Amino acid sequence: MQCKAAVLESAPGPLVIGEIDVDSPAPDEILVRTVAAGVCHSDLHFMEGKYPYPLPVVLGHESAGVVEAVGDRVTGFAPGDHVITCLSVFCGRCDYCLSGRPQLCSKEGVLRPASAPPRLSRDGQPVHQFLFTSSFAEYMLVHQHGAVKIREDMPLDKAALIGCGVTTGAGAVINTAGVRPGETVAVVGCGGIGLSALQGAVIAGAGRVIAIDRVASKLDLARRFGATDVINAAEVDAVAAVRELTAGGVEHSFEAVGVASAAQQCFDMLRPGGTATIIGMIPVGEKVEIDGPSLLQEKRIQGSTMGSNRFRVDMPRYVDMYLAGKLDLDSMVSGTIGLEGINEAYDELKLGEVARQIVLFD
Missing domain, CATH: 3.40.50.720 (NAD(P)-binding Rossmann-like Domain)
Structure with missing residues (x-):
């Protein structure tokens, strides 16, 4: 499947909008149609070369969307489900997962083996996936342990904020500290x-x-x-x-x-x-x-790493808090953009005047 994505080609450097190929789900993977993705400062560190990452890479990691297809070993997800993706993908079997600290998971088995085709590619060459998500793309292909199903009455543009910013900030206070x-x-x-x-x-x-x-x-x-x-x-x-x-x-x-x-x-x-x-x-x-x-x-x-989260438990609770009026996500949104406006959004972020901008996909 081809889709539009924002690719970091060089660092420092801007994001380049173009077409990439997204593979079909492997047995433990789900294909998600991206509805909304937050413009988070963390990506800017990689764009500016302050943190290294293999290139080229599709950035973005704070997102929500709708499941389009699932692999044959996937449990708990079906096409049509509304989900929040999370970079704290967990394996479920390492020491950290088994001792109740999945945010520190060693990520055993959550990536495809080197012998398998890449999840993302372009012109037959691999494109790296950013923090197990790469949400600055119309579709995401993620391990099933990198997403959580949420209530369908939760607006997905606000749910995207829970994918990183809310979980990281509120979680640092409630869980870490x-x-x-x-x-x-x-x-x-x-x-x-x-x-x-x-x-x-x-x-x-x-x-x-x-x-x-x-x-x-x-x-x-x-x-x-x-x-x-x-x-x-x-x-x-x-x-x-x-x-x-x-x-x-x-x-x-x-x-x-x-x-x-x-x-x-x-x-x-x-x-x-x-x-x-x-x-x-x-x-x-x-x-x-x-x-x-x-x-x-x-x-x-x-x-604190991603608010010391157990996102399969924490994120649905934040959703409930929002819908109950106890968590204000609406006021956090400084504006919405299309994917073509992503570089301008990061220029505004550098000025320090905005809280969160959201990329909305058609």
């Missing part, structure tokens, strides 16, 4: 993931939720998502401001920018016994430095 009712929280960066972390803190019952960004419009949006306080880091020292607001620091901080200096700020704004959770993708080679004596105050810094 385990924020408890009444605790103080600071979120550095109010893009799609940061705003999801803010909502996760509100859902968890945090007593005070402080939003930090350098763009005033994003701070206005953060208030809509439940921030009790906002700090414009372009105008004041964010660490000093947090310490002043909280009489010494927060119990939890979350870095949602992907910058080493922001991660260090998150650690510095903790009170004794606090935890800094790093969500953003800090570029390869950058280091985070912390003051050694601070560790004697039992301060902690930790990473």
Whole structure:
């Protein structure tokens, strides 16, 4: 099957719109017609060459769609099912999966063997699949353990946001950090993931939720998502401001920018016994430095991979929260585009003014 896709040919470089070939489903695979895909900052790291990836590759990883066909060993999916895809594809048999940490799965058997035809190709040559999804294409061919069936009354354009941003941001708060009712929280960066972390803190019952960004419009949006306080880091020292607001620091901080200096700020704004959770993708080679004596105050810094998710459980719950009015996805959408507008969308993302743009497919 041929379909239109956005291909990264060189890095740094733009995405090139063109035709690719998508193979038929293998026994454990499902073919999904892509309905919507979020424009996530993570892809930009690869476009800018800050993270390496084999080329050429179809980017995109935050998506929702409709099942078109299934392999003969697939269970739980049928043509017509509405699904969210997830890069946290799991094998179900490695130590991580069996110990309840499928987000760290070793991915045994979720890729096709080298002797098999590639899932994606062009002119007879393989095209790499990005993070097991490649959702900047009209069709996705994924392992059955890389998708979850959802309610059909869930709008698929909003469901796409759950595929990465919501699961990563809210999950970091609820799953990774385990924020408890009444605790103080600071979120550095109010893009799609940061705003999801803010909502996760509100859902968890945090007593005070402080939003930090350098763009005033994003701070206005953060208030809509439940921030009790906002700090414009372009105008004041964010660490000093947090310490002043909280009489010494927060119990939890979350870095949602992907910058080493922001991660260090998150650690510095903790009170004794606090935890800094790093969500953003800090570029390869950058280091985070912390003051050694601070560790004697039992301060902690930790990473979070896709919100420590168990997406087959978490994502349907986020869907229920949205439909019950407890999770605001509508306000996260800055605009919608067609696939042809993908490079312009990433140019806007670089400016830092937008939360989430969504690619809609016909």
